Amino acid sequence: MGIIKLIIIVLFVWMGFWLLKKFRKPIDRIKQKSSSNIMLACSVCKIHIPRNEAIIQNNKAYCSKEHLE
8 A cells, every 4th residue: 555655646746847847838938038139120131130239320220330331
């Protein structure tokens, strides 16, 4: 009878960890999406670049200094 109780306890612990892991994943995905960078199109060549890499002047985005000039 003791081995059956041990197996049941192990199964409940395993199910608890599995459920915790399952419900944690969607939260991690939401955090990753919200931290993603906005993409902007270069005003000259229309290539999309991350906002933090773009050169912005007069409300227009540029992918390089050459396109800014």
